Structure formats: structure tokens, C-alpha cells
Amino acid sequence: MVWLILSLVAGILLLLILVSKRTRSEKEPPLDNGVIPWLGHALEFGMDAAKFLTRMKVKHGDIFTVRVAGRYVTVLLDPCSYNAVLEDSVSLDFTCYAQILMDRIFSLQLPCYNPVVEKKMMTQHFNGKSLSLLNNLMLRHLQSLLLQSQRACHNQTDWNTDRLFNFCYSLLFRAGYLTLFGGEQNNNRTDPTDVYEEYRKFDQLLTKMARSTLKPEEKRTALSVRGRLWELLAPAGLGEDSGSSPWLRNYRHLLQEEGVDEETQRRALLLQLWSTQTPENIAMRAVRREFSCFSEQDSAQLPLVDRQHPTPVFDSALEETLRLKAAPFITREVVQAKTLHMAGGRDYQLRRGDRLCLFPFISPQMDPEIHQEPQKFKYNRFLNPDGSEKKDFFKGGRRLQCYTMPWGAGTNSCVGKHFAISSIRQFVYLVLTHLDLELCDPEAQMPKVNASRYGFGVLQPEGDLDIRLKPRHSH
Numbered sequence: 001m002v003w004l005i006l007s008l009v010a011g012i013l014l015l016l017i018l019v020s021k022r023t024r025s026e027k028e029p030p031l032d033n034g035v036i037p038w039l040g041h042a043l044e045f046g047m048d049a050a051k052f053l054t055r056m057k058v059k060h061g062d063i064f065t066v067r068v069a070g071r072y073v074t075v076l077l078d079p080c081s082y083n084a085v086l087e088d089s090v091s092l093d094f095t096c097y098a099q100i101l102m103d104r105i106f107s108l109q110l111p112c113y114n115p116v117v118e119k120k121m122m123t124q125h126f127n128g129k130s131l132s133l134l135n136n137l138m139l140r141h142l143q144s145l146l147l148q149s150q151r152a153c154h155n156q157t158d159w160n161t162d163r164l165f166n167f168c169y170s171l172l173f174r175a176g177y178l179t180l181f182g183g184e185q186n187n188n189r190t191d192p193t194d195v196y197e198e199y200r201k202f203d204q205l206l207t208k209m210a211r212s213t214l215k216p217e218e219k220r221t222a223l224s225v226r227g228r229l230w231e232l233l234a235p236a237g238l239g240e241d242s243g244s245s246p247w248l249r250n251y252r253h254l255l256q257e258e259g260v261d262e263e264t265q266r267r268a269l270l271l272q273l274w275s276t277q278t279p280e281n282i283a284m285r286a287v288r289r290e291f292s293c294f295s296e297q298d299s300a301q302l303p304l305v306d307r308q309h310p311t312p313v314f315d316s317a318l319e320e321t322l323r324l325k326a327a328p329f330i331t332r333e334v335v336q337a338k339t340l341h342m343a344g345g346r347d348y349q350l351r352r353g354d355r356l357c358l359f360p361f362i363s364p365q366m367d368p369e370i371h372q373e374p375q376k377f378k379y380n381r382f383l384n385p386d387g388s389e390k391k392d393f394f395k396g397g398r399r400l401q402c403y404t405m406p407w408g409a410g411t412n413s414c415v416g417k418h419f420a421i422s423s424i425r426q427f428v429y430l431v432l433t434h435l436d437l438e439l440c441d442p443e444a445q446m447p448k449v450n451a452s453r454y455g456f457g458v459l460q461p462e463g464d465l466d467i468r469l470k471p472r473h474s475h
């Protein structure tokens, strides 16, 4: 009898939790609970966040709160008000949510996780002289991988086929892996191609891992691929002869000093591999003309390493690619109640325990008021008619500080930005100067974007495009 009463009470409580809805106070952003108890908008959000948030923006305006799997997430889509969020690290916390993802995706809990120390170390290793050394090494690895792939081609004079996204991802991933993690040395013979192949499988399941929505079969694959990657990464960063970058060796050392065991160290390495590997998907036209003015001698070394030649056309084309394809959520945990001052003059109260999310992809990046015909790729969108960099973009008559935000902004903006840009510049330069490359079907349509990846960094295509490539003999 007692059990019956207890289960009834528990059932009623559960039901109450499921159907209870929060009500909005006057000073809070518009609230949208969705119709499904507890889940709220989780399904629509997960399927295509860009479509869902655009619909909410039309319904509620630039700021609103939605219920997502029991959590309340306030979404801010007014770029003129982003600074109020990005510069407040007291009420808004960057690390809580990052730690939740670390656990869900990498099964990683660091006992003495200290993001300040980690970030300081990374900033030091990805700037100044250290950055030049990394850029140099990256260039060497890109060159030798490209040469290897040319030698592997059966036919040196005729066309070989590949797939565009796979070709770019594989080359950049392996060169980046060799630069940061090593892999050619005696005690670290891990083949970067093995890591790439396992990593692609892992990457395909990553968004589902982050949302805890893996099906049983997918979960089995995810766990086994993750285990394999931990094994492959095991030698990285261990001593000078691992061939790894000083940053990774220092990072390992830091973990060891904190008493982190070997198994957890490998998990942390996979997290670092993920945070340093972002695929790029670039279309290039006028860039070849700009790059063709580097002399043969130049091309071997310095301009690609230390930016001695300005490359405004390339810079604009990359900015435009990232405007269209970089779609991260910038998420903060509200750790103490906050009044958010909007640029338009209105104030909104944010509740402690809620999450705050900026989605610069919708605005500024795809905002038609800021960028005309935002769906179109215009390589010269960020160039003035005189060829200099264009920085004047407006919304509501206001000149914008952030008119595209692929790297985030404020206190937590991307530490690896300069390394990433330099690697992409080198990659594009080498491919355009060493290879002739064309679509197998000139009429082929761009594959659709994988909509479930909105919010998780750079977008990826659903499918790929067949390409033909052959060595460029003029080089």
C-alpha cells in the first residue's frame, strides 16, 4: 500500500514537472515554451537551428527565450548588443557549458580544470615567434603531402578524380595533425591517414553526442571510434622525440603535473585535436591571379609564413567563405541574474541558471540589411573598389563593429585564428599553384548544408562534389 502511494506521488510529481511551464515577467524577453511538455522546442532546434531561430526571430524579434529539453535558453540576435554579452565574464560564464560538452563528447572530466592556465599557454604558443615556427612547419607538411599525393597518382599527365570536400579536409587535417601532434618520429609512428579516417567517423556523430541523441547502434560506433582515436593519440606530446609541437608537449606536461592519469590525458588529447581541426570548404577564383604575382623563389618560404605580401583578394574570399559557412553558437551560462542593456535602449532581465546564446550566423552574417543578397558567395564583398579592405557595414543606420563573427569576439574569441588563417592561405596557395583542378560536372549543384551542424562551428556539406585534378606542369 505504501509503495502504491509513493509511486503515485512520484508519478504526479513527474507529470507536474513535465507539464509545468514558466511564465514570463514583464521585464524578461518574450518566452516561447513550445507545445511539447519538457522538451519544448528541442526537436526543431536540433534538426535545423538556423531555420528554427529565423522563425522565432520573425515571431518575437531580436531577443527571446525558448524552452529546450527542460532548459531555458535566451537567444540574442542583435549584433549591436553582442558586446554587452561578450564583455561580461562575471554574470555570464564560458566554461560551464564547455565542461558539459567535454563530458558528453569526449567522456572527459579534468579534476583540476583551469581554463585560464590552458588559455594562457595556448595564446603563448599560437602567437609571435612560436606562430612563425608553426606556420613554417605547416607549410612543409602541406608541401610534402601534396607531393606524395601527386606521386601516388597513376597518371602524372592525365586527370585523376577525387571529391572536393574530402580532398580539402584530408590534406588540411593531416598537415595540421603532423604540425601539432607529430607522428613521423621514432616513438610516434601514428599514421595521420589512420587518424583522419577514424576522426571523420567520429566527427559525423559529434553533434548527436553533444545533444545526447545517439541511437544504440550509433552509440556503439561512437564509443569504438573514440577508443581507437585515444589509442592512436597515445604517443603524442610525450617527450621531444614524439615530433609534437612545443604547445602539445607543454599541455601534456601540465596535465601530468596536475596528477591527471594517462587514460584521461589521451581523452584530453582528442579534445585538443577536435578544437584545432576545423575543415575549410573554399571556393577560389580571382585568388589564383593574386597569388600568381608571388615569384617562384618567394613561394618557397616567407610570404606564406609571415605574410610579407598583402593578399586582400584572398582575405576577402576567406572572410566571405566564413561568413557563409561559420555558424557556431556562442553560449554562456547565466551564473548570476543580469540586466541586459540592448543597443536600442531596452533592458531585459536574465534569470540565473538559464543559458544565453548568440548566433551571429543569422545576424550579422546572413542579415540582408547588412549584407545584400546574403545567400550569394561574392568573393569581393569585403573589398572596396580601390582594392582595400572594406570595413563599413551598417544596420539601422549604425556602423557595425562586428559585421561577421566567425572567430567569436570579446574575452573568449578564437586563440587559433592566426594559425587557422595562415594554414588555409598556405593550403589554397599550394593547391592553386601545384594543381589544375576542375569540377567533373561543370553544371553540378552545390550540395546542401548538413543542417544538424548549425551551432557546431564550420558547416559541412551533405554529400560532396566530384573533381578532376592533375599536376600543373608550369610550376
Ligand code: HEM
Pocket: 115, 119, 122, 126, 275, 276, 277, 278, 326, 328, 329, 330, 331, 405, 406, 407, 408, 409, 411, 412, 413, 414, 415, 416, 417, 419, 420, 458
Ligand atoms: C576555421 C577555423 C576556426 C574557427 C572558425 C574558430 C572559431 C572559434 C570561435 C567562434 C570561438 C569562440 C567561442 C565562444 O566565444 O564561445 C573560438 C574559440 C577558441 N578557439 Fe577557435 N576556431 C578555429 C580554429 C581554431 C584553431 C586552429 C585553434 C587552435 C590552434 C583554435 C582554438 C580556440 C580556443 C582555444 C578557443 C577558446 C578561447 C577561450 O577559451 O577564450 N581555434 N574559436
